[in-house]
Amino acid sequence: MKSVKRVQGRTVVLPTRDIDTDQIIAARFLTTTSKEGLGEYAFYDLRYNEDGSEKPEFALNQAAARDCTILVGGNNFGCGSSREHAPWALLDYGFEAVISSQIADIFRNNALKNGLLAIVIDSSNHEWLMANPGTECVIDVEEGTITIPGKRSIEFTMDGFARHCLLEGIDQLGFLQQQSSAIEAFEEKRNWKP
Amino acid sequence: MTLFQKVWDDHVVVAETPQIPAILYIDLHIVHEVTTPQAFSVLRELGLPVRRPDLTLATLDHSTPTTPVSSFEDLLVAGESAANQVRQMEQNCVEFGVELLGYGSGQRGIVHVIGPELGATQPGKTIVCGDSHSSTHGAFGALAFGIGTTEVGHVLATQSLLQRKPKTFEVNIAGKLPAGVTAKDLVLAVIGKIGVNGGTGHVIEYRGEAIRAMNMESRMTICNMSIEAGARAGMIAPDETTFEYLKGRPRAPKGAAWDAAVKRWSQLRTDDGAIFDKSVTLDAGELQPMVTFGTNPGMVVAINDPIPQGNDVSFRKALDYMQVESGKPMTCNAVDIVFVGSCTNGRISDIEEAARILEGRKIAAGVRMLVVPGSELVKKEAEKRGLDKIITAAGAEWREAGCSMCIAMNGDIVKPGQLSVSTSNRNFEGRQGIGARTVLASPATAAASAIAGFVADPRKYS
Ligand code: SF4
Numbered sequence: 001m002k003s004v005k006r007v008q009g010r011t012v013v014l015p016t017r018d019i020d021t022d023q024i025i026a027a028r029f030l031t032t033t034s035k036e037g038l039g040e041y042a043f044y045d046l047r048y049n050e051d052g053s054e055k056p057e058f059a060l061n062q063a064a065a066r067d068c069t070i071l072v073g074g075n076n077f078g079c080g081s082s083r084e085h086a087p088w089a090l091l092d093y094g095f096e097a098v099i100s101s102q103i104a105d106i107f108r109n110n111a112l113k114n115g116l117l118a119i120v121i122d123s124s125n126h127e128w129l130m131a132n133p134g135t136e137c138v139i140d141v142e143e144g145t146i147t148i149p150g151k152r153s154i155e156f157t158m159d160g161f162a163r164h165c166l167l168e169g170i171d172q173l174g175f176l177q178q179q180s181s182a183i184e185a186f187e188e189k190r191n192w193k194p
Numbered sequence: 195m196t197l198f199q200k201v202w203d204d205h206v207v208v209a210e211t212p213q214i215p216a217i218l219y220i221d222l223h224i225v226h227e228v229t230t231p232q233a234f235s236v237l238r239e240l241g242l243p244v245r246r247p248d249l250t251l252a253t254l255d256h257s258t259p260t261t262p263v264s265s266f267e268d269l270l271v272a273g274e275s276a277a278n279q280v281r282q283m284e285q286n287c288v289e290f291g292v293e294l295l296g297y298g299s300g301q302r303g304i305v306h307v308i309g310p311e312l313g314a315t316q317p318g319k320t321i322v323c324g325d326s327h328s329s330t331h332g333a334f335g336a337l338a339f340g341i342g343t344t345e346v347g348h349v350l351a352t353q354s355l356l357q358r359k360p361k362t363f364e365v366n367i368a369g370k371l372p373a374g375v376t377a378k379d380l381v382l383a384v385i386g387k388i389g390v391n392g393g394t395g396h397v398i399e400y401r402g403e404a405i406r407a408m409n410m411e412s413r414m415t416i417c418n419m420s421i422e423a424g425a426r427a428g429m430i431a432p433d434e435t436t437f438e439y440l441k442g443r444p445r446a447p448k449g450a451a452w453d454a455a456v457k458r459w460s461q462l463r464t465d466d467g468a469i470f471d472k473s474v475t476l477d478a479g480e481l482q483p484m485v486t487f488g489t490n491p492g493m494v495v496a497i498n499d500p501i502p503q504g505n506d507v508s509f510r511k512a513l514d515y516m517q518v519e520s521g522k523p524m525t526c527n528a529v530d531i532v533f534v535g536s537c538t539n540g541r542i543s544d545i546e547e548a549a550r551i552l553e554g555r556k557i558a559a560g561v562r563m564l565v566v567p568g569s570e571l572v573k574k575e576a577e578k579r580g581l582d583k584i585i586t587a588a589g590a591e592w593r594e595a596g597c598s599m600c601i602a603m604n605g606d607i608v609k610p611g612q613l614s615v616s617t618s619n620r621n622f623e624g625r626q627g628i629g630a631r632t633v634l635a636s637p638a639t640a641a642a643s644a645i646a647g648f649v650a651d652p653r654k655y656s
Contacts, residue, residue, distance in 0.1 A: 016508040018390055018490050022622040029602045031257055031275035033231035033282050045624045050610065074508065076391040079424060079490075080622060082326040084342035085227065102391055105360075105426055106326060110342035149266045159358060161214050172344075173236070179208060179217055183354055186207040186219055192458060194221035194249055194319055 003169030004115045005141055007096045009069030011073055012059055013133040017074030021086040021107060024078070030085055038085055039092030069096045072129045076100070078107025078118070087111040087118075097139055099146070101126040112162045113172060117141065125154045141166050196362050196464045197431050198397045201337040205320045207354055207583045215356040221319035222249055222336075224305045225292070226604070228256040229324030233347035234286040244290045244620040246353045251314055252287050252294040254280050255304045256603050260593035263297055272604040286572035290350075303569020303595045306537035310414060311571055313443025317432035317459040324350060327537050327619065328427075329420040333413035334440070335432035335462045337397070340421065352612040360426045361471035363396035367404040369479035374653040376547070376637035377412035378539060380404065380476075381419040382484040386494035388474060390496045393425025396472060399464060400430050404478035410439040411543040418538045419619050420499035422491040423450055431463035449559065454609050480610065483652055486621045488512035493621075497639065497651045498523050516631050517611075524633065525648045528611035532563040532590075532638050532644040533626070536600035539617035540568025544573050544637040548617075549581040551641035552588035553654045558647030563590035590644065602627045615643040 029041040046058050052062045071090065075167060077100035078086065087110050090098065097117035111118035117139060121129075125146075129135060138147045141163060146154040202218070210216035213339070237244070244250060246365035255278035271275035285296035289628050295301040301308060305323050305400050309315040309331055317335035322328060326340035341355065348355055359649055365384055371377075385392075398420050405413065420428030436595075437456055440446045447455045482496035487510040488643075495501055503520045504510070513520065518527060534540075534548045545567060545586050557563050567573035578581055582592045599606040602616035602625070608614045610629030618625075618638050638652035645655060 016511055017506075018492075020490070020620075020622045022620065022625050025255075026624050026628075027603045029431065030228050030603060031279050033235075033279055035232050039451065045628055050628065055270065075422065076394070079390055079556045080326070080421075080620060082324060082340035082342055084324075084344060085231075103395060104391070104424060105394060106340055106342060113342065159215075160212060161356070164213070172356055173240075173348055173351060176217065176348055176354055176356065179354070180352065182208050182217065183219070183352060187353075190204075190219075192454075 001113070001165070001169050001170050004117065004166045007069065007117055007139040009096065009137065011070045011072045011129060011133060011137060012065040012068035012137045013130055014059055014071065015071045015130060018076045018079055019073050019100050020080035021078055021083050022080055024086040025083065025089040030083060035088045037092060038039050038089035039094065042093040044087040059133070069094060070137055070139070071095050071098045073098060073100045074106060074130070076102045079104040082106045082110070084110045084114070087114045087116045091116050099126070099129060112166065116167065119146070119156050119158070121146070121154050128152070134156070196468045197335060197429055197462055198337065198362050201318055201320065201335070201634065204318065210359060215358045218320060218357045219354055220249070220322050220349050222251065222309070222314055222354060224309055224320040224321070224323040225250060225252045225346065226255050226305050226323070226325065227279045229343050230286065230346050231282050232343050233350055234290065236347045237290070237350055242351045244292055244350045247291045247293070249353060250292045250350070251309070252283065252292050253302050253305060253308055254283060254296050256597045256601060258350045258596040259604050260592055260596050260598045260606055276604060280392045303571065304537045304540060304597055304646060305448050306418065307540060307568035307572065310334065311443070311569060313440050313446030316440065316446065316455070317436060317462050319454050322355065323365055326421045327418050328450070329425065330414050330418040330537055332417040332420065332427050332429040333410060334436055335429060335459065337427055337429065339391050339427040361396045363393055363398045363425065364470040364473040365398050365400050366473065366475040367400060367402040367478050368475055369404060369477045369637070370407065371404055371478045371481060374638070374656055375483060376636040376638060377408060377415040377479045379481055379484040380478060382486065382491065382494045382634065383481055384493045385419060385423045386484070387476060387543055388423050390422060390490045390492035391424040393420060393423040396425050396427060397427045398423070398425045399470070400428060401464070402617065405430055406433065409543065409593065410435060411541045414541070415538055419491065422619055432459045462625050480558040483639050485639060485649060487516060487518050487524055489515055489621055489623050491621060491634060495524060498525065504622060513651055525651065527589065527649050528614055529561055529647055529649060531608050531614040532561060532640050533566070533599040533614060533616040533618065534640050535564070535566030535568065535598055536618035537568060538619045539637050540566060544617065545572065545576045545581050548578070548641040549584045551638055551645070551652060552590065553584050555588055555645050557589040557644040561644050561647055564593060564599060564646040565590050566593045567595045588628060599626055601625065608632070615640045615649060
């Protein structure tokens, strides 16, 4: 994983809560055997009409939203299916961070393991961000802050290990492999075998 | 100690610290074609083997057609990329030496249906799968949860996961379920009460009189939908009902090993006085058959009650999408499709429940009903009991095992705008097809709705 220390960009806001991973990437796009190129399918059914034309009212289709790298979503973002295709699609689309007042467990885990910042903030700052799309933000992973120049600074907490892995670009599989002697010892000593 | 704590403690390889999560050992890893190809690719790139193929069980479920398959051409019914995904899984299993319960095994089926029915799912195990409904296996007192594809790679390579310990949540179901009200109605009511994010960060333990009175298949339905309340996992303490279910299953322990296992499993319950981080109680006696009216499983209403009022953007968007109105009951809505199946309600008792309502009746003109067994073994058992005859005589389709219309990856889809009464677990926008309007319900309610042509109260047909 590449190291992620800082993300700077503008926000685009999806105003609804409980945005599930089926909306982020529909199941019909999951028959792939690769991680690549899924950005095209991110929020597909919200972005496009059946004839393939864009839905002009959808937030991501606004001219001002085209180069936004920070996605702000309603409470309980990423609920539902465990498909890792959801963060893969968001990253490939160009997002570097997702911010909400609550993010579903599996999605948050999957996102952080791929270097997509999944950041939970308090509800009053969340409401402000929801009401102010297009806000320029600087996210500092080490400090745990979202700075909005001239407006406010928002603090967030992140699991220490996840943060360490992001900052150092650590691949968790490598970390686990280093524990192989502990894993072997555990298999040896347990008093029942699966 | 809670049941969860006991199972957790039993699997900690390295204890967690504020800096580093616990390393948790995994006893059973179930893999399927959709969420593993990228993980196998990582192993291949790094030149790593699957560490414990003996603790890994593979099957094919999501991208498989529900029409008979005897050649690669038959797989193409589900589309070319779906067929390729299945073929890739078969190749990965050969290459990495993982046992595949695939075509020709007679035991293929939905990941969460085959684990229990083969007796591979057992109390006290840690079980994971790259599928969020892994929570199903918690019905046996296992700690079972869904993981992403990166973590699938971690388990394949190391049989372990880095995990922060979740919090615990007691859901106590007092009283007895009234006649005509099922486990599915109960779990929908629970999600309606605690919300689709009520369980986030927690492992739920379902307790109480109504849970103890349930058979294993009902308990699986309950635990299955824990994820729909945002919970990491759902658990039920094992008891005589659990042991009775497992005894004699192909992968359950035998002889002296069985006796030792039962002794060990009998310790797996929450001690008196153990403290949960959160707790809620529901009275089963007050429940009615439940259906969803919106676009997440927490938007539920009793079958004859009016859809509630709501004003925020998300609520209005959901009602617009579903084309339903506040103040009117769901029974006002005409039905196009009925789906009985999935890891929530695709087991033998679910098919039986639907068949008993269909028996001697015909589904309404214009309604299409699909009954899809959760596994090949469920299919065989249903046919042995003659349920397939009842189902087809009523005008419904009897299909091959798989996830089918629960996720609509295999060609079984609901068309735009159609209303579907489905026994699956997710009514998200587009889950069953672009523009599909999904109403979640029990197998009984689904069957009753097929007959009525409208969303219907099953108690009128029993
Ligand atoms: S039946 Fe549906 S929810 Fe269950 S494993 Fe298959 S796709 Fe997932």
